[in-house]
Each structure stands twice: as structure tokens, then as C-alpha cells.
Amino acid sequence: MPSAGTLITVAPTGAEVAKADVPALPVTLDELVATAKECEAVGAAVIHVHVRGADTKPTLDPGLLRETVVALREQTGLIVQLSTGGAVTDAEDARLAVLDAGPDMASCTMGTVNFGEDVFMNRPAFIVELHKRMRDRGIVPEYEIFDLGQLTSLARLLDKHGLPAGGHVHVDFVMGVPGGMPGTTEALVACASAVRDLPPGTTFAATGIGRATLPVLLASLSAGGHLRVGMEDTVTYAKGQPVESNAQLVARASAFARLAQRPPYSAEQARALLGIGATMIKKG
Ligand code: KMH
Ligand code: ZN
Numbered sequence: 001m002p003s004a005g006t007l008i009t010v011a012p013t014g015a016e017v018a019k020a021d022v023p024a025l026p027v028t029l030d031e032l033v034a035t036a037k038e039c040e041a042v043g044a045a046v047i048h049v050h051v052r053g054a055d056t057k058p059t060l061d062p063g064l065l066r067e068t069v070v071a072l073r074e075q076t077g078l079i080v081q082l083s084t085g086g087a088v089t090d091a092e093d094a095r096l097a098v099l100d101a102g103p104d105m106a107s108c109t110m111g112t113v114n115f116g117e118d119v120f121m122n123r124p125a126f127i128v129e130l131h132k133r134m135r136d137r138g139i140v141p142e143y144e145i146f147d148l149g150q151l152t153s154l155a156r157l158l159d160k161h162g163l164p165a166g167g168h169v170h171v172d173f174v175m176g177v178p179g180g181m182p183g184t185t186e187a188l189v190a191c192a193s194a195v196r197d198l199p200p201g202t203t204f205a206a207t208g209i210g211r212a213t214l215p216v217l218l219a220s221l222s223a224g225g226h227l228r229v230g231m232e233d234t235v236t237y238a239k240g241q242p243v244e245s246n247a248q249l250v251a252r253a254s255a256f257a258r259l260a261q262r263p264p265y266s267a268e269q270a271r272a273l274l275g276i277g278a279t280m281i282k283k284g
Helices: 027-041 062-075 090-101 122-137 149-161 185-195 212-223 248-257 267-274
Strands: 009-010 046-049 079-082 106-107 113-114 118-120 140-145 170-175 203-209 227-231 236-239
Touching: 009 027, 009 248, 027 046, 027 062, 027 248, 046 062, 062 079, 062 090, 062 149, 079 090, 079 267, 090 122, 106 122, 122 140, 122 149, 140 149, 149 185, 170 212, 185 203, 185 212, 203 212, 212 227, 212 248, 227 248, 236 248
Parallel strands: 009 046, 009 227, 046 079, 079 106, 106 140, 140 170, 170 203, 203 227
Antiparallel strands: 113 118
16 A cells, blocks of 8 residues: 655755765755755655765765765754665775764665676675664665665575564665666566565655666655755756756655645654654564
8 A cells, every 4th residue: 555645855965966966966064955855844854964075076985975864864854865876886894883973864785787887786785784783773674676686685584584673674675777677667666565574564666867867756656756956867857957956856846745635744744654753563
């Protein structure tokens, strides 16, 4: 049964877009917090965070990650989800150390995928380590799915190693990465159908990269799924029209969600949905 509302995650920065190419990209802590506030005001409940250093390049600097979590908690009500994916060049130990910053959630990609001309490496043993460390620390994962088979890998992971913190399983289909699944309705339906092999109550969101943004958004809503939008995934609002701000993308997603009669969830509703702050396993 589809959720009564829509969970909207904003992914405002990512690790791939250069500030020099896209001046509206939030890269400083002040820019990130200002973006987070604007996005919360127009319907975001979760923020998926990659941080940038003083040189505007992606970094997994532990001090900056901790400072970012604190600032977002102090100044917004958003659920703070740190990326453990980082950039394709980041080492496994640095990606695992992201969890030391104590976010509410963290991403956990369910397999290796070609990523344009690069490789986004996620070895099985690394995934298991991420999954276990998150559970030990009460950090709720968002399992990132770049290809259909990664859902099967997730089913196997949960079968062997148990449910995550909070007991709820939430996945995000990242669609349209060159090297991963396409951002099409057919691919979304295939993934949404495969969710039935995961524990009962599993929820899914989807995001489409670049020009796949709108088709994936519409397909996810119609399939009962949730949404991720943001400048990590697209910097073009419409053909030939650059994105002005992350809030512009969140506002559009919220409007579509309302039209679909599934209005945006508040951060509090999202916490209940995702099992954040839950003290016991919710279901078997
Ligand atoms: N930047 C990509 C290589 C995640 O945040 O977990 C990985 C990524 C996924 O963005
Ligand atoms: Zn990311």
C-alpha cells in the first residue's frame, strides 16, 4: 500500500559537480545550512550530505563532517544523512570513518558500479562492515541501488546479517548514472517490483540523474515511492535552464507530491517512517 505522504530528500551538493561550473552549488557550511533551511521550508525532510573543503573540492574531513552534523541539527529539523559514498577516489577507511560524525542516517551503496569513466567501488566485505557499524551505532541506512541486481544483494545482506537500526528498510534507486540502470519508468517498475523480496514494509525513493529527473520523479510517485532531488543529481531545471537553487527542485517535487495526493512528510513524520530514534526492532 502506498504511503499517505511523500518523503522528500534533498541532495544539495554531491561530489561530482564543480563550483566553478555551477556557482549556485552550496559548498561552504554557511551555504549548506542556508540551503537546508530553504529546502526544509518547502518540503524536504531528509538532507543527503557531501561536504566540500575550502578549495570547494569534495572531502571526508572528519572535523568538517562533525561540524556539519552539529550545524544542521542546531539550525534545522531535517534528518541528517551523511554520504558514505563520497567521491569515487575516496578510500574505504575514510568512508567508514564518516559514521564517527554521528549522523541520523548514512548511505550504503549495495554494489560496485561503473560511474561514467570511473568505477564506484563497493566490495561485499565493505558493504557488510558499513551495515554492521551503522547498526551498532544506531545509524539508519539508506541503501543506495544503482542497478537491479543490487536489490538481490540487499536481500542477501539482510538475510545473513539482519535488519538495520530501527528495523525499517529504506532504499533509494539512483537511476540514470552512465554505467548503472537507466532512468526509465520500466526500470523503476522493475526495481519497485523487486522490493517485494525485501522485508515487509520496505520503502523506496528514487532519483533520476540529469534529464532522467522528471521521468523518475513521476514514475516513483505513481508507483507509491518517495523522492530524492537536488543539485547532486541534476543542475538543469528544464531544457536550457540551469537550476537556480536546491529549494527550486524541492518545491517542484513537493508540488508534484501534493498533486498526487501524497503531500510531503514533515521531518517528524519521516523519522517515524524510517525508524529513526526507534529503540526496538519494529517488525520481523
Ligand atoms: N559520489 C558517488 C561516487 C552516496 O552518496 O552514497 C557516490 C554517491 C553515493 O554519491
Ligand atoms: Zn551522494
